[in-house]
Amino acid sequence: MWEEQQTGIFLGASRTPDDSYQKAEELLLKYANRHGIVTGATGTGKTVTLQILAEGFSSAGVPVFCADIKGDLSGIAMMGEAKDFLLKRAEAIKLDPYEFGEFPVIFWDLFGEQGHPIRATVSEMGPLLLSRLMNLSDAQEGVMNIAFRIADEEGMLLLDMKDLQAILANMAERAAEIGARYGNVTRQSVGAIQRQLLVLEQQGGNYFFGEPALKIADLMRTTRDGRGAINVLAADKLMMNPRLYATFLLWLLSELFEELPEVGDPAKPKLVFFFDEAHLLFNEAPRALVERVEQVVRLIRSKGVGVYFVTQNPLDVPETVLAQLGNRIQHALRAYTPREQKAVKTAADTFRPNPDFDCFEAITKLGTGEALVSTLEEKGIPSMVQRTLIRPPAARMGPITPDERKKLMGMSPVAGQYDQAVDRESAYEILQKRAEDAARAKEEDDRRAQQPAEQGRGDGGGWTLPDFGGGSSGNGGQPAPRKTSGRSGYQRQTVTEAAIKSVVRTVGSTLGRELVRGILGSLRKR
CATH class of the missing domain: 1.10.150 (DNA polymerase; domain 1)
Structure with a gap:
């Protein structure tokens, strides 16, 4: 009954007062860069909704980036299979014909295990x-x-x-x-x-920071037949490292904001970005970080980028950010505890009311695959909320096999570009070389300082002694033997000899001083 149009993405059919699904609900491409949110409890169909949104954007020629938390989203790369529950849903919403297909996917992984590595420099x-x-x-x-x-x-x-x-x-x-x-x-x-x-x-x-750094253009590829590439980030392991996950996602948004030119309000987005498990970004986040996210979300719209948060609870997203999200898809929530009741009330209050049903009550009674949907209509006005049965996906539901993933990665347009890390000379190597040079210079200075002392110890400090006549010249280089007594072996002198020598030294010194003074006096007189 409804065929996918390039002006919008068919989301499903809304329930009419007679309890049938006959009214088509779609997301207009020209308002898709006004951002959005997909919320709901575990098992209510959020992943399938994310998949049909990614399929719709790809078919419209819009590249997509999304995180695959459990591995289920990887099946979007393979042809879908006819299953009873899918055929029944297609019949219920009068999706005729219901065609299966596969989509162009590029797999990424910060750890380089299930996709091409993603790196950024410090x-x-x-x-x-x-x-x-x-x-x-x-x-x-x-x-x-x-x-x-x-x-x-x-x-x-x-x-x-x-x-x-x-x-x-x-x-x-x-x-x-x-x-x-x-x-x-x-x-x-x-x-x-x-x-x-x-x-x-x-x-x-240490896996994320390095080279070769990711080129943003590689996330915005399209195929020859005009379909947008779906970039799937393997995030099952990444979820165990929330700080790294938040670091990467916010860096990517910031890079998109800085690199892409201003385009105003394009006919369709340049790229659509899905924040899955969005609570990991905001849990215990400092106020400055929340303000940064709010700023990027508010301004990146003019760059043609749509940002969609996928999370269990609308309270996971700060109110300042939630206010920027124009397209909303709300799956079932439970309302047993006070916090859950507050979450349901928050979700219900964000919709434009529908007189046919009570939003608060409807959210708690939605079945699997059902959602309350409100998107931006002409002039950017939110549509009246509708209880919608989400369409079945065209690609496979569930994960692909390791062999299928390996084959797809080998055929990827970026195969070989990022797989091998490069460690060129940078701050670490430069500082290490400086330290080694300084250590060598110190060793050389120490060696030079020690060399004269070693020479002095070896040959009298580098000085030669004069020969006063009983020296070494007539004795083979050895000093003349001292006269010793035969009893003790030590040189002896009598008291008389010592006294005579002292008198001689005194007289000699006195005469010498007088002689010098006389000579200097005669020189002055001249």
Whole structure:
């Protein structure tokens, strides 16, 4: 009955007052960059909704980036299979014809295990974003900014984590010198930053930071037949490292914002970005980080990028961010506890009311695959909320096999571009070489300082002794033997001899001084 149009994405059919599904619900492409949210409890159909959205955008020529939390989304790369429950749903919403298909997928993985590695350099991340992600204090953020400044001034690249750790350690050693130029740099602040970096490294940051860095253009590919590439990030392991996950997603949004040109309101988005398990980004996030996300979400729309948050509870997303999301798909929620009841009320209050049913009650009674849907209509006005049965996907539901994944990765347009890490000379190598050169120079200085002393100990300190007549010339280089008594072997002299020698030395000294004074006096007289 309804065919997919390039002006919008067919989401499903809404229930009419007679309890049949006859009204088509779609997401208009020209308002798709106004962002959106997909929420619902576990097992209510969020993943299938994400899949049909990705399929729709791809068919319309819009590239997609999404995280695959459980591996189920990988099946979008393979042809769908006719199953009874899918055929029944297609019949219920009068989807005729219901065609199966496969979609162009590029698999990515920060750990390089289930997809092509994704990397970014520390310089691309920047001091501000790193500081906010690590929740650094103002003083620690200042130290981080100084580290980047010194790296720029001294021509050192900051590519991976060991580069940043090395330059921070170097700053601690040069604290007095650096403090005189840029302000106080304490070992305590450097140590606190190093500890936060260690947490990030233990979560896999050493895999993410490095080269070759991801080119944003590789996420925005289209096929020859005009379909947009679906970039699927393997995130099952990444979910165990929430700080790394948040770091990557926010960096990617920031890169998109900085690199893409302003396009205003295009006929369709340039890229659609799905934040799955969005609560991991905002849980215990510092206020500065939430403000950054809000700013990017608000401004990136003009770059033609649509951002969609996928999470269990609408309370997972801060109100300031939630207010920016125009397209909403709400699956079933439970309302047993006070917090759950608050979440249901929050979700119900965000919709434009429908007089045919009560939103609060409907949210708690939705079946699997059903959702309350409100999208932006003409002039960007939210549509009246509708109880909608989501369409079945065209591609396979569920994960692909390891062999299928390996084959698809081998046929990928980016195969071989990112698979091998590159570790070129950067801050770590430069500082290490400086330390080695300084150590060698110190060893050389120490060796030169010790050399004269060693020579002095070996040959009388480098001096020769005069021969006063009983010396070594007539005795084979040996000193003349002393006269000793036959009894003790020591040289002896009588008291009379000692007295005579003392008188002679005294007289000689006196005469010598008088002689010198006489000569000098005669010279002065001249």
